[in-house]
Each structure stands twice: as structure tokens, then as C-alpha cells.
Amino acid sequence: MMNNVPSLQIKELAFAYPDGNQALFGVNLSINKGERIALLGPNGAGKTTLVMHMNGIHPTMQGEVRIAGVVVDSKNKETLKQIRAKVGIVFQDPDDQLFMPTVGEDIAFGPYNMGLRGEELNRVVDEALTQVGMLEFKDRPPHHLSFGQRRRVAVATVLAMKPEILVMDEPSSNLDPASRRELADIVRSLDVTIVMVTHDLPYALELCERSVILSGGIIVADAPTRDVLSNAQLLASHRLELPVGFSLS
Amino acid sequence: MTVLAFISVSVSTPITRWPAFVAFFLLLVTTAVLSKIPLLLLFKRALIEIPFIFFAILMPFFGTGEKFEIAGIELYREGLLAGTSIVVKGTLGVLAAVILSTTTTAREILRGLERLKLPAVMVQIASFMLRYVNVISDEMERMKVARESRGFVATGIKHWKVLATSAAALFIRSYERGERVHLAMLSRGFDGNLPSLDNNKATQRQWATALSLPGLALSLSLFFLVIGW
Numbered sequence A: 001m002m003n004n005v006p007s008l009q010i011k012e013l014a015f016a017y018p019d020g021n022q023a024l025f026g027v028n029l030s031i032n033k034g035e036r037i038a039l040l041g042p043n044g045a046g047k048t049t050l051v052m053h054m055n056g057i058h059p060t061m062q063g064e065v066r067i068a069g070v071v072v073d074s075k076n077k078e079t080l081k082q083i084r085a086k087v088g089i090v091f092q093d094p095d096d097q098l099f100m101p102t103v104g105e106d107i108a109f110g111p112y113n114m115g116l117r118g119e120e121l122n123r124v125v126d127e128a129l130t131q132v133g134m135l136e137f138k139d140r141p142p143h144h145l146s147f148g149q150r151r152r153v154a155v156a157t158v159l160a161m162k163p164e165i166l167v168m169d170e171p172s173s174n175l176d177p178a179s180r181r182e183l184a185d186i187v188r189s190l191d192v193t194i195v196m197v198t199h200d201l202p203y204a205l206e207l208c209e210r211s212v213i214l215s216g217g218i219i220v221a222d223a224p225t226r227d228v229l230s231n232a233q234l235l236a237s238h239r240l241e242l243p244v245g246f247s248l249s
Numbered sequence B: 001m002t003v004l005a006f007i008s009v010s011v012s013t014p015i016t017r018w019p020a021f022v023a024f025f026l027l028l029v030t031t032a033v034l035s036k037i038p039l040l041l042l043f044k045r046a047l048i049e050i051p052f053i054f055f056a057i058l059m060p061f062f063g064t065g066e067k068f069e070i071a072g073i074e075l076y077r078e079g080l081l082a083g084t085s086i087v088v089k090g091t092l093g094v095l096a097a098v099i100l101s102t103t104t105t106a107r108e109i110l111r112g113l114e115r116l117k118l119p120a121v122m123v124q125i126a127s128f129m130l131r132y133v134n135v136i137s138d139e140m141e142r143m144k145v146a147r148e149s150r151g152f153v154a155t156g157i158k159h160w161k162v163l164a165t166s167a168a169a170l171f172i173r174s175y176e177r178g179e180r181v182h183l184a185m186l187s188r189g190f191d192g193n194l195p196s197l198d199n200n201k202a203t204q205r206q207w208a209t210a211l212s213l214p215g216l217a218l219s220l221s222l223f224f225l226v227i228g229w
Helices: A047-054 A078-087 A101-111 A118-131 A147-159 A176-188 A201-207 A225-230 A232-237 B002-012 B019-034 B039-061 B076-101 B105-116 B120-149 B157-187 B205-225
Strands: A008-016 A022-031 A038-040 A061-068 A087-090 A167-171 A193-197 A210-215 A218-224 B067-072 B073-076
Touching: A008 A047, A022 A047, A022 A193, A022 A218, A038 A047, A038 A201, A047 A061, A047 A087, A047 A167, A047 A193, A078 A087, A087 A147, A087 B157, A101 A118, A118 A147, A118 B002, A147 A167, A147 A176, A176 A201, A193 A201, A201 A225, A210 B076, A225 A232, B019 B076, B019 B205, B039 B076, B076 B105, B105 B120, B120 B157
Parallel strands: A038 A193, A038 A210, A087 A167, A167 A193
Antiparallel strands: A008 A022, A008 A061, A210 A218, B067 B073
16 A cells, blocks of 8 residues: 555645745656656756755745655654655765765764664664665765765765655766766665656666656656657757767667 | 863963973873874974964063063063963973874864763864865865966965955855755754764773873972972
């Protein structure tokens, strides 16, 4: 029964910034448990704004956002805490995400806020680090790691909270090709719903069976990734392009 | 805390009891040797105090009251005493602090402060500073490289405007980073408490070791007071 509840359900979500700039004009989106979807769209399409609604950082002004059936309500402190434990956001710059003095303490930050202590906390931290292959870096300060390693640790900080849904903002940006592939292997190995905000279309094709294009504050396409990417006209009208020389076959 | 206690003891000993200071100095050197710090390194690092004692060195030359002459230079007795006092006590304090920072990582110092019940907010601020000082100095370095790549060389006063603008940009970037970090913290359920992973209590032995340095200094100071040197 539980499995039929979508991980994320957004209905008619609209949002305007306090300066009057409207970013979202009625977004509808439903993501089932275990799906991996790519959220595509040009700069300024409202992707980040949409993500910030998923865990109640931006209050829902109009419409509704549900995470595993629970309404995101930024005024209800108790459910908000649960929601934030369920929605793990990996931010683009790992230096924003890793703020504690050592990798291990940073991973512990989320589970600690959820009330874990002592042995259990330690076990969760080790588990998350193992999932991204960074266990031996537990006691290192983040600034001694390479960028790719920091990105992986950033993913682990969120995995440690056992999220229902993992949101990654530009996961492949600034990664060298090997780190990019390693991260893809990690993403594939995870058994969790994933929303991936990206401009890296081949990466989306590689990892996500379904793609959604957000443009001008609405969803303009929602279909299997291969279909979306093979529609050259659709891509072009929303400032999206496959890399030169890249072919879908 | 040992360092603080040691400094308090040495500062509160009057300068006229100079044998006490010789003893304090020897105590510090012994500590340094025991903790296997090369003495040369210790003194090199202590050079940091030079700008601070500069004025203290000038004090004997300007002042009021009793005067006397050494090698044709007029000196003021009170200034000389105050100046020496600052130099000697300052040096002792700096040496003690250098020993602490050489033997203990910044992280451990923070943990120590936390255990000594320093308000959590202060420990948190210090630990964020520790984490981001590298990030921000890297950013500053990149801005410098970007400036110089476009042919900018800071030579004189007329370039201050550019430097000031850079500083402002750096401040705004850091401020915005602060906001993003806060967002990342909120996303992971931050509610005002940072976790601390270890709950080790200091053992009695550790307390004894920690108290030995200021303790010895205090007893020496009292000893010289009693025998009236």
C-alpha cells in the first residue's frame, strides 16, 4: 500500500519572489518511489526555486507539495522537520554543504538533528561514507579533499539521513571525467528516488529513465529521457542542446 | 586554560622580582623540550610579537619622573620598568601560546574550549571560521590572480580603490556563502545545536598535567616573594 504513494507530488505550484518576480506558474509533477528523473531547463527557468519548495525552504504560496503523502507546510515545525529528513538536497558547491571541521562530523550533522546519538550515529555515518566509497576520509577536514571527493561526501551527508527522495543540484558540474563516472556509479547503486537538476544531457540520459523540462516556470515536457532528448525542436525552443558530436544511439 | 593560567600568574608577578621571570622562562623551555618542539622553531614563531612590543621598547625614552643616564642616553626609570615588564611578560605569554598551538591542532583546541564550557555559540563561530578561512583565502587568491591577469599591479595609493572594491566583493561573496551554508544546514534539520562527537571527560591525570605548569609558576612566584628577592 505504502509503495503506491508517490515520493513527490506537486500540484499547481506557483511562486513569486517578494520583489514581484514570478518564478513558477503552476507546476504539476508526480514522481513515484524509486524513480530517477532529470529536471532539465535553461538558466532562470525556476529549477532551483522548485527544489527549494520540496523541503519547505520557500513557503508554498499557491498549490501543494507532498512528500510521500505529507503536505509540505513551512509553518508546521513538526512536519517540516520530518520533511527535511525525507528530502535530501545536495547543493551545487560542496563547500556550502560541508561546514563541519571533519568529514565524519559533517555526515553526523543531519542524523544528529534527527535525534541519533552514540553508537547508532557512528554506524549511520560509516554506512553513508561506505556508500560513496569515502570511509577512509572520515577524520579528514573537507578542505584537504579534491573537488570530486567533496561532492561525494556532500552526497553522503544527505544519504546519512535515509531520505525518501534525493535531490541533486548539478551533480556533474566541475567534475573531471573520472569523478563524473564514479559519481554516476554511486547514483546507480542507490536505492532511492532521485531528482537530478542538470544541464548535462548525456548524464541525464545515462542515469534517468524519465526527464522533465521546466521552462518559464511551467513543465513543458515530461517523458522518457530518450524521447525528450531526440526531439530536437523541443530542446532548441528551451535553450537545451546535446553536446556537439553526441548521438543518442 | 593552562596557558591562560600561566599567563595570569606571570602577568601578576611584579617585574622587580626578576628571578621569578628567569624561572618562568626556564619552565617554558622545559615544557617545550618535553613536548619535543625544536627550540629554534619556537623562537621563530615567537617573533610574531615584535610589532606589539615595539612601543614598549620606546617607553624608557619618553616619560616623566626619575631619570638616569646609561652610555650617554637619558632613560626614565618608570618607563624602563614598564617597558621591560611588557616585553618580558609579553614574550612569556607568546611563548606559552606558541607551545600550545604547536602541540595542539586547532580542532583539539576547539574541543577543549567546548569541554571547558565556553558558550556553544562562540565555539561554533570559531569552528566555522576554522572551516572557511581556507575557502575564503582561496577565493581571495583567485580574485588576485584574476586582477593580475588583466594587468593590474598594486603599486600605490591610486590603486586602493580597486583593492577596496575587491574587498567589498569578497565580503559580499562570503556573506552570500554564509546564507547558502545556512540553507544547507536548514535542509538537514538544523535547530541550533551542533553535534559534538566525543564526550570524553578529562581524566584526573590530565588535569594534574595541565595544572603543573601554572602551579609551578605560581609556587615559584610565591617562593621568591617569601624570600624577598
